[in-house]
Amino acid sequence: MAVRLPRGFRAGATRAGIKPSGRPDLALLVSGLPAAWAYAATQNRAAAPSIHRGRALYASGKPLRAVVVNAGNANCATGERGYEDDRRMAELAALRLGLSPEEVLTASTGVIGVPLPVEKIARGLPEIGLTPFAEAFAEAILTTDTRPKVAEAEVAGARIVGLAKGSGMIHPNMATMLAFLVTDALVPQEALRAGWRRVVERTFNQVTVDGDTSTNDLALLMANGAYGEVPLKAFFEGVEAVAQELARMIARDGEGATKLMVVRVVGAATEEEARRAARAIAGSALWKSALYGNDPNWGRILAALGNSGARFDPLRVRIVLQGIPLYEGGVLPFDREEAGRAMRAEEVEVLVDLREGQGAGEAYGCDLTEDYVRINALYTT
Amino acid sequence: MAVRLPRGFRAGATRAGIKPSGRPDLALLVSGLPAAWAYAATQNRAAAPSIHRGRALYASGKPLRAVVVNAGNANCATGERGYEDDRRMAELAALRLGLSPEEVLTASTGVIGVPLPVEKIARGLPEIGLTPFAEAFAEAILTTDTRPKVAEAEVAGARIVGLAKGSGMIHPNMATMLAFLVTDALVPQEALRAGWRRVVERTFNQVTVDGDTSTNDLALLMANGAYGEVPLKAFFEGVEAVAQELARMIARDGEGATKLMVVRVVGAATEEEARRAARAIAGSALWKSALYGNDPNWGRILAALGNSGARFDPLRVRIVLQGIPLYEGGVLPFDREEAGRAMRAEEVEVLVDLREGQGAGEAYGCDLTEDYVRINALYTT
CATH class of the missing domain: 3.10.20.340 (ArgJ beta chain, C-terminal domain)
Known part of the structure; x- marks a missing residue:
């Protein structure tokens, strides 16, 4: 399908050996410019270290430059060590990209209760080639999803691209809903955050596969401004259309679902x-x-x-x-x-x-x- | 098993032809003395007419003499006619027993959205023979349950007998959890109601089969006082033991359950x-x-x-x-x-x-x- 990311964004992935299947499982999404961002995370009280870290970054209000995602291991219920491993994953990605760790969001999906193989992530990160296309990233974040989930929209010249993975399970535990939307529209961070809350409420939070909310769910919107300003109302309509399409794809691809x-x-x-x-x-x-x-x-x-x-x-x-x-x-x-x-x-x-x-x-x-x-x-x- | 009801209670059932299988489906439970009673009903906003009627009787605070139950038809979502049919079922049972309709609680379980065949109930009621035993009643209230559910306890000479049916489905719709506990202990109605709320919270409200709460759920405790006073604390421990045993039986017999x-x-x-x-x-x-x-x-x-x-x-x-x-x-x-x-x-x-x-x-x-x-x-x- 070759969906091009909005300007200023690049993405890529590799096979780091975290998934037992040997499929791509480590992915980077990078913005050339510091991006305003909005974030919604699971309310699960047993949330993974990546969620706790993401919330702290979000509270700081500083711009975001990149996301590093691994699939195959949720790094959840892994004790104090899990927090250290998560921080280490951010540091390694920052090193690879020439950023500071505070500019890098982490996300993990996969098995609960197994320590994160950080050495595999350390070896994999340098192998990731970054391109302006969405596909490699969209594929590497899957667990038991049967197909990648990509959606896009254009609003007054600016572009919005969304990448998601759905609720599925991976031996021996649950996976996660992850959604990443990126846009080159220029949107003030405050407006972005308020608008995103509303979009998430109406889309991703309305998806149910089996009533079990994951420990690692998150939905992210990054706006790097590379294109410039757009009318806000139309912009959020575009964001909602992309989020809704992804939400439908996630539900349609629920575990065992036929419809x-x-x-x-x-x-x-x-x-x-x-x-x-x-x-x-x-x-x-x-x-x-x-x-x-x-x-x-x-x-x-x-x-x-x-x-x-x-x-x-x-x-x-x-x-x-x-x-x-x-x-x-x-x-x-x-x-x-x-x-x-x-x-x-x-x-x-x-x-x-x-x-x-x-x-x-x-x-x-x-x-x-x-x-x-x-x-x-x-x-x- | 031949479980004898507490003194003053009698029960019986017949095949009224409401269940397509032709199995027993119409049951009466009667107290020779006016009984204090406590009641807990589904919070489902689409509750059946029998639940609305039960709540109104409960609010009146008057003693209860009998319960009439049909299985095979929930008389729910049957429009205004459903309310009339439910009232008619109470009247017919009262006529059969020589009581006033306000002394008779109704309960229905089975298919949703099909008018109640009141004429079958009218024909069936006179055929019900009342005995001091629990079994016929316990069997007639089942829908897709695989076995009858009866439990009993004795407290300082007084007896408590519980009869229940579980969460199962019947074509084309959900069935219901129904529980009826009867005792010959003498318990003031106010204490009975407060104690029952607490027991139900800890037992029947802690049963889950599939997360779908029925429109017809109810749990009833009737105390006719035929035996006399007993220590209240021990009494409610006995009631809770019976309720807990029934709750476990209901969960164990959930649809398709193996354990x-x-x-x-x-x-x-x-x-x-x-x-x-x-x-x-x-x-x-x-x-x-x-x-x-x-x-x-x-x-x-x-x-x-x-x-x-x-x-x-x-x-x-x-x-x-x-x-x-x-x-x-x-x-x-x-x-x-x-x-x-x-x-x-x-x-x-x-x-x-x-x-x-x-x-x-x-x-x-x-x-x-x-x-x-x-x-x-x-x-x-």
């Missing part, structure tokens, strides 16, 4: 309640199982909605599946076979109107399949 | 945080999958803990699986094969010490299996 589920909730009392309701439906194990079986089991949607905390009256709410109305304050007559056929799609849409107010929101999920269980249970037996 | 998971959290800052942490572990799809595969993936336990909201320091927390320490603020050396073998049990215990305070709590779950997905996805295809 993408997009849940759209309208008519909620607030936007936050709409998002919460959408997440509850996208995350319901029962509805995810029904989706897999092409069974238009709307009772499960209603039950999930009832557990979401969003306000609604079951005697008024409306549920539409793939354009087919199933429920409207009571049972609607519908053709079960037709609805089942409509569910045999790559992407299935659930639309819910709560009829309480103006709040709207989306969530992105996938079906729950026997392969999910197999992938996460049976490889050791 | 029971008991999670015990100690050293939490508060008891509530301990319970929350235990629930998060018992509910983690990743850890449930690992449990199925006999994979001692403690990283998943730590990650679930980190998402629970309970306070802890990952550099201090301790995780023990089936008596084998796996993690203590860092990786512990342990024999993976031995740990895997220890997981091949009917009941697997996870013990977590958060090392924050004195709070302790348990949760009850099961493994996530391919059968769960099959049962809930594939029967329509």
Whole structure:
């Protein structure tokens, strides 16, 4: 596909031998200019050292120049040593790039509880060739994802490129959602941070694969200003479009998934309640199982909605599946076979109107399949 | 097993034809004396009419005489008609028993969104023979449960008998957790209600099968006083023992489950945080999958803990699986094969010490299996 990064950015990767498969597993993303940045990280209390380090850098407010990512090892639950190894990874990357360690963000994804092989990272970093293209980086950050995730947009001449990896597992533990968006637009850091929070809330935080939030999740937006100023409103629309595309790719590529589920909730009392309701439906194990079986089991949607905390009256709410109305304050007559056929799609849409107010929101999920269980249970037996 | 109900209670059931299988599906539980009662119901906003009716009766504070339960139809999301049908079920049961409808609690479990066949209930009720034994009732309230759930205790001469059905699904929708405890102890209604809240918090509310809370869940405690007074502290210990045994039976018999998971959290800052942490572990799809595969993936336990909201320091927390320490603020050396073998049990215990305070709590779950997905996805295809 050869997606070119925004001007001033370069990226590359190598096989450092961290992944047992021998695939690329160490990646760099670099900006020629100091970049304003915005960052969102997992709220998991067992967060990895890279997350703690990232939060401290973020609090300093200083510009960012590079990100170093390893896949195959989350460097999480590795004790005090994990913090040292993470710092060492930043130092080594800084050395390779001629930067100070405080200009380099670290990210790790892969197995929990295994010490990070820093010597492999030390040997691998000098081997990374940097190019203006996204692909090598996008591939090296994957764990059990089945495909790289790249999306792009252009806003008034400036470019936005997003690279992500999804929720998948790697023996013997969970992987992570990582997202990196880079742009050559010039955006003041404060505006960047406020805008990013809102985008993340509406996109990456609305993805659910199995309800297990990783210890290493992060979403980053770097703006190096190489292109110049752009209208802010349009800029964030572009950022959100890229983030949303990546969010959908992550959900579609969830462990064992055969299809993408997009849940759209309208008519909620607030936007936050709409998002919460959408997440509850996208995350319901029962509805995810029904989706897999092409069974238009709307009772499960209603039950999930009832557990979401969003306000609604079951005697008024409306549920539409793939354009087919199933429920409207009571049972609607519908053709079960037709609805089942409509569910045999790559992407299935659930639309819910709560009829309480103006709040709207989306969530992105996938079906729950026997392969999910197999992938996460049976490889050791 | 022939478990005799406490004095003054009688129960019975019949085949009313609500379950497509033709198995018993309509049940009565009756007290000869007006009983004090305590009640806990689902918080699901799409709760069934029986739950709304139960809450209103509960608020009235009047004594209870009987419960009528149907299985095979949840009478949920059935519109205004559902409320009328539920009221009618109470009236018909009251007529059969010579009571007023306000003395009869209703409960329904089974398919969502299908009108309740009240005429079948009308025909079935007169056929129910009442006996002093628990079994017929316990069997008739099941849906896809694989076995009836009965537990009992004796406290200073008074008896407590509990009857429950578990979380399972019935085509095309979810079933419900229902629990009915009856005792001949004499307990003032206010004490009964306060004590029951606490017991339910520690037992039934700590059961998770798939994270989907039903629209019809309820847990009831009826005390008719036929035996007389007993020491209250011992009484509630007995009630809790019965409730805990039923909670474990429900988790063990979760859809597709091959084993029971008991999670015990100690050293939490508060008891509530301990319970929350235990629930998060018992509910983690990743850890449930690992449990199925006999994979001692403690990283998943730590990650679930980190998402629970309970306070802890990952550099201090301790995780023990089936008596084998796996993690203590860092990786512990342990024999993976031995740990895997220890997981091949009917009941697997996870013990977590958060090392924050004195709070302790348990949760009850099961493994996530391919059968769960099959049962809930594939029967329509």
